[in-house]
Amino acid sequence: MSTAVAPKGLEGIVATTSAICWIDGDAGVLSYRGIDIHELAQFSSFEETTYLLWFGKLPSTAELAEFTGHLSVARELNSKIVDFLRSVPANATPMQVLRTAVSLLSIYDADEADCTHDANVRKSFRLTAQIPMIVALFDRIRKGKSLVEADKSLSHAANFLWMLNGEKPSDTATRAFDIALILHADHELNASTFAARVIAATLADIHSAITGAIGALKGPLHGGANEATMRLLYAIDKAGADPVEYVKQMFAEKKKISGFGHRVYHTEDPRATHLRRMSEELGKAAGNTKWFDLSRKIELFVKQEKKLNANVDFYSASTYTTLGIDIDLFTPIFAISRISGWAAHVIEQHDDNRLIRPRADYTGPAYPATYIPIEKR
Ligand SMILES: CC(=O)SCCNC(=O)CCNC(=O)[C@H](O)C(C)(C)COP(=O)(O)OP(=O)(O)OC[C@H]1O[C@@H](n2cnc3c(N)ncnc32)[C@H](O)[C@@H]1OP(=O)(O)O
Numbered sequence: 001m002s003t004a005v006a007p008k009g010l011e012g013i014v015a016t017t018s019a020i021c022w023i024d025g026d027a028g029v030l031s032y033r034g035i036d037i038h039e040l041a042q043f044s045s046f047e048e049t050t051y052l053l054w055f056g057k058l059p060s061t062a063e064l065a066e067f068t069g070h071l072s073v074a075r076e077l078n079s080k081i082v083d084f085l086r087s088v089p090a091n092a093t094p095m096q097v098l099r100t101a102v103s104l105l106s107i108y109d110a111d112e113a114d115c116t117h118d119a120n121v122r123k124s125f126r127l128t129a130q131i132p133m134i135v136a137l138f139d140r141i142r143k144g145k146s147l148v149e150a151d152k153s154l155s156h157a158a159n160f161l162w163m164l165n166g167e168k169p170s171d172t173a174t175r176a177f178d179i180a181l182i183l184h185a186d187h188e189l190n191a192s193t194f195a196a197r198v199i200a201a202t203l204a205d206i207h208s209a210i211t212g213a214i215g216a217l218k219g220p221l222h223g224g225a226n227e228a229t230m231r232l233l234y235a236i237d238k239a240g241a242d243p244v245e246y247v248k249q250m251f252a253e254k255k256k257i258s259g260f261g262h263r264v265y266h267t268e269d270p271r272a273t274h275l276r277r278m279s280e281e282l283g284k285a286a287g288n289t290k291w292f293d294l295s296r297k298i299e300l301f302v303k304q305e306k307k308l309n310a311n312v313d314f315y316s317a318s319t320y321t322t323l324g325i326d327i328d329l330f331t332p333i334f335a336i337s338r339i340s341g342w343a344a345h346v347i348e349q350h351d352d353n354r355l356i357r358p359r360a361d362y363t364g365p366a367y368p369a370t371y372i373p374i375e376k377r
């Protein structure tokens, strides 16, 4: 066995083979099944992108229609989940609720323990269809609003906005949201996907893997950074502060600026390119570019001062805010998209499984340390 210790945080370590997502962090390239993210953002839909991630190829018209049909038919949430959403204390966060609700879904899933390829695909349809419903319904319940039925004729993106807001979304909002879903759908062995694969590799079911992945996504070093970014923008705005001075002070205090830096990209995150443009365009269309302008000032300063690039989370904050979405829904929205990638990775893991179990370099007291009886300590 090799005695070399992997770098802290497993930086640069190749931990598995995978045919799903390829990233060139130096060139700023992201591709799903070899197709560049810029092409997918321009031409694809979340449904088509999810098909690509799960089945490894672009669908024909008939295949896409069948896939979209399966996804919309799966927009049926067990009433026990709705009961749970109604029972949650008012101060629960949507991420806590989502994590718990996904775990609860497994109890009512007929295929729960079946980890065969076909069962995993069936469960992936249900998870992908129902995660946005959980987020939208919980938001309405906590606000005392009436619940909105899923509309099976709408696209995945439009149905979420419909169930969240109770009004049919504009084409602009639907397309912006659809692009955001495409951009967030997969990202190789990011922390939450790695967590999902580790769980799946014990031959635990997909709901267990996705519950763990949601837990990993929640952290502010990962998906939680989109919420943390918006909290920073609000704090600067509330204080009426100069953003450059504010961020300078954060650097002086050795604080990290949410939405900047990346383990893999050493150049522009290709997803940030789209989200920056969307943030600006949506702001202009709404007649309010305040959040975009503030974000841009911060971005230019952080880049100049620390050579750090904005990541996917930075401009998604101002984009979602301009779309009228509440701050604590940002990370759940990340999960609404990333379920497609998580599912693809769990399916791939189960299709060719081996337990994931690395070693640790022990740094504790030397063996054999003496066991001292409690009365003598
Ligand atoms: C969807 C996603 O998960 S995208 C990432 C979302 N997370 C964030 O935006 C949180 C802020 N960013 C970060 O914390 C980091 O850049 C991470 C977690 C994304 C990547 O982390 P790592 O590759 O482990 O880099 P690490 O945290 O070791 O940083 C390396 C150096 O850059 C600095 N640095 C990295 N990111 C930032 C930041 N956002 N603000 C200020 N300094 C930073 C670190 O302080 C460190 O400096 P030092 O060497 O002087 O101590």
Ligand SMILES: O=C([O-])CC(=O)C(=O)O
Residues within 6 Å of the ligand: 184, 186, 187, 189, 190, 191, 263, 264, 311, 312
């Ligand atoms: O890849 C990562 O480490 C984080 C990331 O950008 C993502 O999950 O989208």
